Amino acid sequence: MDAHFRAFSFVDRITSVRNGTQIRGHYAIPSDVDEFPVSLVGEAVGQLAAWAAMSALKFTHRPIAGLAGCIEFPGGAERGPSCPQQLPNGKQLIEPSCGPHDVTEDRNVRAPLSTPSALRESNSAAQSWSSALRPRGVLELAANLEEVDTESVAYSGTAHADGRLVVRLQDCLGPMVPLADLDDPQALANRFDLLCGPGAPPGGFRGLPPLALERTAGETGRRAGATFQVPPSAPFLADHFPRRPVFPGSLLMHLSLQLGAMLASELSAPASSRWGDWTILDMKLRSFIPPGTVLELDARLKQRSEASAILAAEARAGRELLATARLALKAEVNS
Amino acid sequence: MAVYPKIAEIIAAALPCEIERVKPDASLIDDLGAQSIDFLDIVFRIERAFKVKIPRGKIVEEARGDLSAAEFDQRGVVSEAGLQRLRAFLSEVPPERFASPLKVADIPRLFTTETFCKIVIRQQRAQSAPADPKPA
Numbered sequence: 001m002d003a004h005f006r007a008f009s010f011v012d013r014i015t016s017v018r019n020g021t022q023i024r025g026h027y028a029i030p031s032d033v034d035e036f037p038v039s040l041v042g043e044a045v046g047q048l049a050a051w052a053a054m055s056a057l058k059f060t061h062r063p064i065a066g067l068a069g070c071i072e073f074p075g076g077a078e079r080g081p082s083c084p085q086q087l088p089n090g091k092q093l094i095e096p097s098c099g100p101h102d103v104t105e106d107r108n109v110r111a112p113l114s115t116p117s118a119l120r121e122s123n124s125a126a127q128s129w130s131s132a133l134r135p136r137g138v139l140e141l142a143a144n145l146e147e148v149d150t151e152s153v154a155y156s157g158t159a160h161a162d163g164r165l166v167v168r169l170q171d172c173l174g175p176m177v178p179l180a181d182l183d184d185p186q187a188l189a190n191r192f193d194l195l196c197g198p199g200a201p202p203g204g205f206r207g208l209p210p211l212a213l214e215r216t217a218g219e220t221g222r223r224a225g226a227t228f229q230v231p232p233s234a235p236f237l238a239d240h241f242p243r244r245p246v247f248p249g250s251l252l253m254h255l256s257l258q259l260g261a262m263l264a265s266e267l268s269a270p271a272s273s274r275w276g277d278w279t280i281l282d283m284k285l286r287s288f289i290p291p292g293t294v295l296e297l298d299a300r301l302k303q304r305s306e307a308s309a310i311l312a313a314e315a316r317a318g319r320e321l322l323a324t325a326r327l328a329l330k331a332e333v334n335s
Numbered sequence: 336m337a338v339y340p341k342i343a344e345i346i347a348a349a350l351p352c353e354i355e356r357v358k359p360d361a362s363l364i365d366d367l368g369a370q371s372i373d374f375l376d377i378v379f380r381i382e383r384a385f386k387v388k389i390p391r392g393k394i395v396e397e398a399r400g401d402l403s404a405a406e407f408d409q410r411g412v413v414s415e416a417g418l419q420r421l422r423a424f425l426s427e428v429p430p431e432r433f434a435s436p437l438k439v440a441d442i443p444r445l446f447t448t449e450t451f452c453k454i455v456i457r458q459q460r461a462q463s464a465p466a467d468p469k470p471a
Contacts, residue, residue, distance in 0.1 A: 067379065149391060151375075152391070171379070173379050175375060282348070286372055
């Protein structure tokens, strides 16, 4: 099946465009998709902004992920990877589909998830909690373009599900590249007309392939490292982008949040609390990440108070620094 | 708000690098390793911090002054007249950095911390200058 406008496209319909700068739309999350991480909700907002920017520039240029001053996930983000599996080579394989293990009242320090019973216990609690984080239904998307030209687009935006704020993006900047380098300009223009008209048929997204981090050296409560190999091929690569497949920045964010969550799970939160609201600060994507790239991810504790923490995250390929961000988390009282 | 300390702080935060390395005459690209995304980031942060607008490409446009595009550069290489204009406009840049021939695309390599300070001050003055009165 042709992956174009299906495998990694998260706007079904554009409901309004005002002054070329305020755009509204929605996306129906396919009900049969197991996982729809909140980082993809952020991707949806970015894609909506991109449609407005491309239209404003008559489909000569399109923005790519670049800078995000602040991305808020009220109520939390991916809180994996609490089900690490021990590999024969001694490394741990972390499946990002699981949630974290929570701090219990009678322990201030999390036990490492190295025992099967600990894994099962955290898995079941985490999965029920984790599923609550995964938005379902229709995402109501909104984006406001503050400035757009052939060099960049500055924008902010939100996504709501069932009236609840899921993601807020602020102070985002997307560098522009010639559209023809990434995709077919006419196909994009036609797609825009479709989205502004009857809308695209839902259900194109069939889910993500497993995105497993492989844990490497770290220091409990202070640093976590992992490696990840971008698949050489995958449906989402064919849609991002057809003429130049690159690993989406939102999926890199997804992996970084997973690693950050793993490090956070090693930090004691206040009694009767767990790490709640997550915010990404000053995310910067420095270059395209081609298929097959081996990424080295790192998360380090930079600041800590009783009820908050800031982690520094980065992604490298060899010596090349590909992306950086800070992850801010706050403890919230268990409900 | 004092301009230089804030600019230095912004550059250090954006790259990122130790603020001690952000000296007035430090070239953002050659000395501090800035990439094109960092320039976007720095300008974006400056605009928010100082409430000014820095139109993209304006720096080179202002450096050109009253020279036409054809007089300023030929086939992407800055002319002698263009180099003279650049040296005067970017007076904060050590003269030995104006290598000849200089490609237009390499002009950003000349930019220093002080260059951005001057941009901000110019924009602040332009934005606070009274509008020209309309003819009666």
